Amino acid sequence: MASGNMKGYFKQKKSGGGRGIAKPKPSKKSTKIQPTHVATLGSDVVQPSTLSAHNLQDDEYDGNETVLRQFDMNMAYGPCLGMSRLARWERAQRLGLNPPKEIETLLKQGKARADCLWDGCV
Amino acid sequence: MEAMEIDAEKHLQRKQSLYESLDEKFRIEKETYRGQQYSQIYFARLHMMRTLIYSLIPNWKPHLPVCTVLGLEEGKECIIVGTLYKHMKLKPCILDEYSKERSVAPLVKPHNFMHSDDSLVLEDESGRVKLGGTMLLPSVYVTGTVVGLHGKETSAGEFLVQDILDADLPPQIELPLKSREDKYVVFVSGLSVGSSTSNPLQFQLLVDHITGHLGDEKEQGIAAQIVHVVIAGNSVAVPRGLLNGQNLASKDQSRLSEPIKELDILLTQIAAGLPLDIMPGPDDPANFSLPQQPLHRCLFPGSSAYNSFRSCTNPHSFELENIRFLGTSGQNVDDLEKYSEAKDKLEFMERTLRWRHLAPTAPNTLGCYPFTDRDPFLIESCPHVYFVGNQDKYETRLIKGSEGQVVRLICIPKFCETGVAVVLNMRNLECHALSFGTEFSS
Numbered sequence: 007m008a009s010g011n012m013k014g015y016f017k018q019k020k021s022g023g024g025r026g027i028a029k030p031k032p033s034k035k036s037t038k039i040q041p042t043h044v045a046t047l048g049s050d051v052v053q054p055s056t057l058s059a060h061n062l063q064d065d066e067y068d069g070n071e072t073v074l075r076q077f078d079m080n081m082a083y084g085p086c087l088g089m090s091r092l093a094r095w096e097r098a099q100r101l102g103l104n105p106p107k108e109i110e111t112l113l114k115q116g117k118a119r120a121d122c123l124w125d126g127c128v
Numbered sequence: 129m130e131a132m133e134i135d136a137e138k139h140l141q142r143k144q145s146l147y148e149s150l151d152e153k154f155r156i157e158k159e160t161y162r163g164q165q166y167s168q169i170y171f172a173r174l175h176m177m178r179t180l181i182y183s184l185i186p187n188w189k190p191h192l193p194v195c196t197v198l199g200l201e202e203g204k205e206c207i208i209v210g211t212l213y214k215h216m217k218l219k220p221c222i223l224d225e226y227s228k229e230r231s232v233a234p235l236v237k238p239h240n241f242m243h244s245d246d247s248l249v250l251e252d253e254s255g256r257v258k259l260g261g262t263m264l265l266p267s268v269y270v271t272g273t274v275v276g277l278h279g280k281e282t283s284a285g286e287f288l289v290q291d292i293l294d295a296d297l298p299p300q301i302e303l304p305l306k307s308r309e310d311k312y313v314v315f316v317s318g319l320s321v322g323s324s325t326s327n328p329l330q331f332q333l334l335v336d337h338i339t340g341h342l343g344d345e346k347e348q349g350i351a352a353q354i355v356h357v358v359i360a361g362n363s364v365a366v367p368r369g370l371l372n373g374q375n376l377a378s379k380d381q382s383r384l385s386e387p388i389k390e391l392d393i394l395l396t397q398i399a400a401g402l403p404l405d406i407m408p409g410p411d412d413p414a415n416f417s418l419p420q421q422p423l424h425r426c427l428f429p430g431s432s433a434y435n436s437f438r439s440c441t442n443p444h445s446f447e448l449e450n451i452r453f454l455g456t457s458g459q460n461v462d463d464l465e466k467y468s469e470a471k472d473k474l475e476f477m478e479r480t481l482r483w484r485h486l487a488p489t490a491p492n493t494l495g496c497y498p499f500t501d502r503d504p505f506l507i508e509s510c511p512h513v514y515f516v517g518n519q520d521k522y523e524t525r526l527i528k529g530s531e532g533q534v535v536r537l538i539c540i541p542k543f544c545e546t547g548v549a550v551v552l553n554m555r556n557l558e559c560h561a562l563s564f565g566t567e568f569s570s
Binding site for chain 2: 081082084085087088089090093096097100101102103
């Protein structure tokens with residue numbers, strides 16, 4: 007257990023999974039970052055609020071990370087664990103699934119996390 | 129009386145064929161392991177096969193709706209596409225090792241794990257559903273095949289299968305009809321050099337026949353028409369008793385490498401005369417999981433000096449004069465035999481072609497590399513010749529597809545046990561056996 011970075015440790019754990027009980031905070035930001043072009047199968051009700059609620063608490067993760075997480079969780083593109091996000095995007099592209107171009111640009115810019123949200127946590 | 133005439137020196141030219149290797153998709157050097165599990169390869173398989181089966185549905189039953197497993201409604205007739213999972217109670221499970229009722233008898237005994245209680249389940253990304261009815265026989269199908277099913281959900285929550293859609297044979301490039309000359313390909317497997325059952329004289333006879341050192345002019349003329357040799361696995365039998373975790377004494381080290389050296393000497397004789405492909409098998413010094421990577425060149429210092437010597441992957445795919453060959457060293461069919469039944473090995477082979485997948489039981493019961501972006505065992509183009517090595521006996525059949533595809537299926541027997549190699553005539557895809565014996569009947 008890291009003694010020096012306790013706050014950072016807990017911070018990491020919470021936002022790393024998007025799990026846990028979320029108190030949805032009413033904010034204009036949450037409605038803005040819900041992208042309409044990323045299709046999510048099922049769980050439309052639960053997902054956005056959990057993800058965006060945690061995002062608001064952390065300065066590290068912005069709207070870009072939420073978009074990428076939606077991409078990670080989207081079943082149509084297959085499992086996300088064990089692949090880098092870019093590799094998964096390229097596979098989706100190659101299989102003809104037409105993943106959104108924005109994800110590719112985000113990942114190639116290099117500012118976002120290269121691995122999926124579960125990476126290192128499972 | 130005339131003196132015996134010495135045959136005038138005739139130069140017999142060996143025929144040649146244009147060769148192209150298609151093994152690129154079976155190489156794993158460029159792959160990186162990033163902790164992925166097998167869900168990735170199953171996803172790639174399901175996606176590619178499902179897209180294909182969706183395109184076949186309009187020709188099969190266009191009036192029925194297609195839905196996902198989770199989208200099933202009770203009583204509504206529809207088509208679902210997914211990966212089959214066969215639940216087998218006799219299939220060995222790693223957890224059995226920890227079971228308290230374990231007896232002294234070894235856990236993995238039966239050679240075939242089938243049971244009358246086996247049941248099938250269909251799975252896609254959304255969920256799985258138990259399959260019922262009598263149309264889908266659990267004895268025929270195995271875990272990992274992707275099929276389309278027509279049926280409806282019952283009140284018990286099962287999916288009652290009314291009809292099955294297999295992908296069937298993939299499209300095949302037509303062979304030109306122009307008359308070709310007789311050119312032969314020799315297939316051999318299970319040489320097991322170094323084992324107690326292998327007979328060095330038998331193998332030497334085979335090599336001498338292929339290279340034209342046996343027989344009279346007519347015999348040599350026939351041998352000159354052999355253009356290619358394929359060795360389908362299990363070429364060497366490493367004395368495994370030495371590999372017990374202890375350090376090897378120097379004399380044991382040389383004992384370990386003797387079979388390979390012996391094999392190299394014989395392969396050099398072949399490679400000096402004609403192109404040779406050697407594939408790894410389950411007993412060879414290669415990696416365990418499919419696709420097996422080519423045996424290293426350093427194992428064959430003599431033969432690898434020739435550019436006619438090619439070390440290939442298992443499975444192996446190549447083209448000789450536009451005839452497409454595809455084959456394995458036997459693991460795919462042997463594994464199918466453990467988890468399903470058929471009237472003969474050729475029927476297993478035919479099923480893999482109709483399912484368009486070389487090894488559907490991989491990675492479930494057959495070791496396989498965890499690919500993420502593709503499934504290299506999917507058969508996209510129908511081969512003209514499909515061979516499987518290390519079988520118990522020589523068998524062959526010609527099968528036909530619904531779109532005019534013609535495939536020659538060959539089961540290559542173990543040479544160390546049978547002394548039989550297989551010869552294929554590329555002109556008409558006809559096969560015959562070449563058997564060598566060293567026992568003189570009295």
